[in-house]
Amino acid sequence: MEKTWNNKAWFFVLPVLLLVAFSAVIPLMTVVNYSVQDTFGNNQFFWNGTEWFKEILTSERFHDSLIRNLIFSGLILAIEIPLGIIVALAMPKKGFWVSVCLVLMALPLLIPWNVVGTIWQVFGRTDIGLLGYTVDALGIDYNYVADPFAAWVTVIVMDVWHWTSLVVLLCYAGLVSIPDAYYQAAKIDGASRWAVFRYIQLPKMGRVLLIAVLLRFMDSFMIYTEPFVVTGGGPGNSTTFLSIDLVKLAIGQFNLGEAAAMSLVYFLIILALSWVFYTVMTNAGTDKPVKEISE
Amino acid sequence: MARIRLDHIRHAYTPELAKADNYALREVDTTFADGGAYALLGPSGCGKTTLLNIISGLLTPSNGHVRFDDTDVTMLTPEARNIAQVFQFPVIYDTMTVRENLAFPLKNRKVPADEIQRRVADMLRRIGLEKKADRKARGLTADEKQKISLGRGLVRSDVNAILFDEPLTVIDPHMKWQLRSELKQLHREFQMTMVYVTHDQTEALTFADKVVVMYAGEVVQIGTPEELFERPQHTFVGYFIGSPGMNLLPCALEGGAAVVSGQRIALPASIGPVAAGKTTELGIRPEFVSLVPRGQGIPVQIDKVEDIGSERIVRARLGDTRLSAVLDEDREIPAEADVAFTQEQLNLYADSWLVARR
Known part of the structure; x- marks a missing residue:
């Protein structure tokens, strides 16, 4: 059969191609361009091959930020996902309080990120901050400016405060979509509260939980503004996560080549991990290859 | 159990x-x-x-x-x-x-x-x-x-x-x-x-x-x-069960007969008395309505005939009251006919409830 060729289609795709080119492809290619070159100033660039990549992959500083960031993401996922589910389960399903709860939950999500940082920076101060003052008055030595542990606690609590609502809202949406008949059937089947959660609520929340985990992982792995405002990556380098490190490298030290290489590695790590999460979570519940029992 | x-x-x-x-x-x-x-x-x-x-x-x-x-x-x-x-x-x-x-x-x-x-x-x-x-x-x-x-x-x-x-x-x-x-x-x-x-x-x-x-x-x-x-x-049961539902004809009672749009329809003798002042209706299933030659039954006007495969439904009017009859497929349907009711299958309703039989 003869295929009809019609090049008109290109005109329809062109606007999107241009948009994507300017917003993503060209900037990304610029980064690729920097990552394989070196400069000694005067806007003169030299071919540098894969040297920057080798350097970044063997850099102890990069390893440290990467590990810090992985621990951070792991911790906030381990706290926010279960906490979000618990809060969503505790929220009322109908009546006046539903809208009150939803608005309260949505509030932290509406606050600009650097404002969140500023709020917690002040909140945690031992001289004028309510939280810092209270903890200090309880006799606990708390100083996020000097103590790495206190700094970590502050940054994590801040992230939990800021983002658990997102998990709650997603889970709540999953929960309210479960028809009443499921709960009634479970009651009749004599299911315990735990069984209802395990066999009805959790499976029905699967989809939204996947989205919640992906969003929270990607966001936390790219976190910049809030810890930058609160701790500036300190004390020392103790809260220097990947993007804070990247900015230091690129703009602080103006090491464009190495920063570009780091950006690309960073990007690939996020892509790879998200893909792993997605595959694992979508495959977890599906059937194994169907085995028909032959007669 | x-x-x-x-x-x-x-x-x-x-x-x-x-x-x-x-x-x-x-x-x-x-x-x-x-x-x-x-x-x-x-x-x-x-x-x-x-x-x-x-x-x-x-x-x-x-x-x-x-x-x-x-x-x-x-x-x-x-x-x-x-x-x-x-x-x-x-x-x-x-x-x-x-x-x-x-x-x-x-x-x-x-x-x-x-x-x-x-x-x-x-x-x-x-x-x-x-x-x-x-x-x-x-x-x-x-x-x-x-x-x-x-x-x-x-x-x-x-x-x-x-x-x-x-x-x-x-x-x-x-x-x-x-x-x-x-x-x-x-x-x-x-x-x-x-x-x-x-x-x-x-x-x-x-x-x-x-x-x-x-x-x-x-x-x-x-x-x-x-x-x-x-x-x-x-x-309600008459209307809800059966397809089409039971015919309900508003009627007046006149000594052992029901009067529907001026037509006298004799009732089975076993149907009990009805207290005065109640709204009465005559109920008959379309399955128990038959067509007879002009002059032998109650005159009606046939509006249309629906063929549903196994049988035919005749839609007619008795005065102002609509009436359905279910007839066999193979019966000839004249353009003008009277209807007859199987007397034993007539039910009388007073204020929507069936009047008991003696």
């Missing part, structure tokens, strides 16, 4: 509605015999699902008592009542296999493992899902899922009753017949009290030994399919 006694049940969904005398169930007082198959039939909003949920214990009635045999279960939870319920949409546990789904209610009741295995295997055979026993339940078709829901009820052999809430709504038409006959078969085998809610008269009439017709929060008639057809206790 148990006899279900509904002792003066009334239900309003909120106290405010009760105060306004706006009851979803106005008053139901009846008994379902042990091992019987009952259908609750009525249009949407007639209170049939409310009544079912009161029997299952998902709702507590505002007034009255529910008794299983001689035990008052009004305040008991569904679990404590030991009933099973099949819902409109198949409820299955997605992440479990078919086998695990069936074992779930037994496991929750701490039945010994070998006993569970024996009963589940038996149930898988009865509902014909042996080959899919180890598949995840979520991948099955709607009718298979509905069989699992049913199986989860039947697997507990000691249940007091099995309740169905329009269980065939999401099933394809060609599977409906099959599932319904399988259900009937299971009822014969297990001899359990079954209560089946539906708004589909065919479903109710084929499934049930006794059909409970409900209208506006009340039971209007409980009877066998035959009783519902021949002697509807209420004009």
Whole structure:
């Protein structure tokens, strides 16, 4: 059969191609361009091959930020996902309080990120901050400016405060979509509260939980503004996560080549991990290859 | 298995509605015999699902008592009542296999493992899902899922009753017949009290030994399919059951005869007297209306004839009143004819309720 060729289609795709080119492809290619070159100033660039990549992959500083960031993401996922589910389960399903709860939950999500940082920076101060003052008055030595542990606690609590609502809202949406008949059937089947959660609520929340985990992982792995405002990556380098490190490298030290290489590695790590999460979570519940029992 | 006694049940969904005398169930007082198959039939909003949920214990009635045999279960939870319920949409546990789904209610009741295995295997055979026993339940078709829901009820052999809430709504038409006959078969085998809610008269009439017709929060008639057809206790039953429904002709009474649009129609002598001041209607099934040559019956005007394959429906007018007749396919239909009624099948209604025969 003869295929009809019609090049008109290109005109329809062109606007999107241009948009994507300017917003993503060209900037990304610029980064690729920097990552394989070196400069000694005067806007003169030299071919540098894969040297920057080798350097970044063997850099102890990069390893440290990467590990810090992985621990951070792991911790906030381990706290926010279960906490979000618990809060969503505790929220009322109908009546006046539903809208009150939803608005309260949505509030932290509406606050600009650097404002969140500023709020917690002040909140945690031992001289004028309510939280810092209270903890200090309880006799606990708390100083996020000097103590790495206190700094970590502050940054994590801040992230939990800021983002658990997102998990709650997603889970709540999953929960309210479960028809009443499921709960009634479970009651009749004599299911315990735990069984209802395990066999009805959790499976029905699967989809939204996947989205919640992906969003929270990607966001936390790219976190910049809030810890930058609160701790500036300190004390020392103790809260220097990947993007804070990247900015230091690129703009602080103006090491464009190495920063570009780091950006690309960073990007690939996020892509790879998200893909792993997605595959694992979508495959977890599906059937194994169907085995028909032959007669 | 148990006899279900509904002792003066009334239900309003909120106290405010009760105060306004706006009851979803106005008053139901009846008994379902042990091992019987009952259908609750009525249009949407007639209170049939409310009544079912009161029997299952998902709702507590505002007034009255529910008794299983001689035990008052009004305040008991569904679990404590030991009933099973099949819902409109198949409820299955997605992440479990078919086998695990069936074992779930037994496991929750701490039945010994070998006993569970024996009963589940038996149930898988009865509902014909042996080959899919180890598949995840979520991948099955709607009718298979509905069989699992049913199986989860039947697997507990000691249940007091099995309740169905329009269980065939999401099933394809060609599977409906099959599932319904399988259900009937299971009822014969297990001899359990079954209560089946539906708004589909065919479903109710084929499934049930006794059909409970409900209208506006009340039971209007409980009877066998035959009783519902021949002697509807209420004009609603006459209109709701049968297709087309019963002809209802407003009439006046004049010494042993009904007068419809100036035409005298003799009534069976056994029909009792009617107190003065009541609105009277004459009811006759279209199946008992026949066409006779002009001058031999009651003159009507024929509007149209609908051919529905196996038979023909004649739509006519007697004065201002519409009238339908169901006739055999092969009968010649003249353009002008009179109608005759099978006298024994005439029913007289006073204020919508059937006038008793002596």
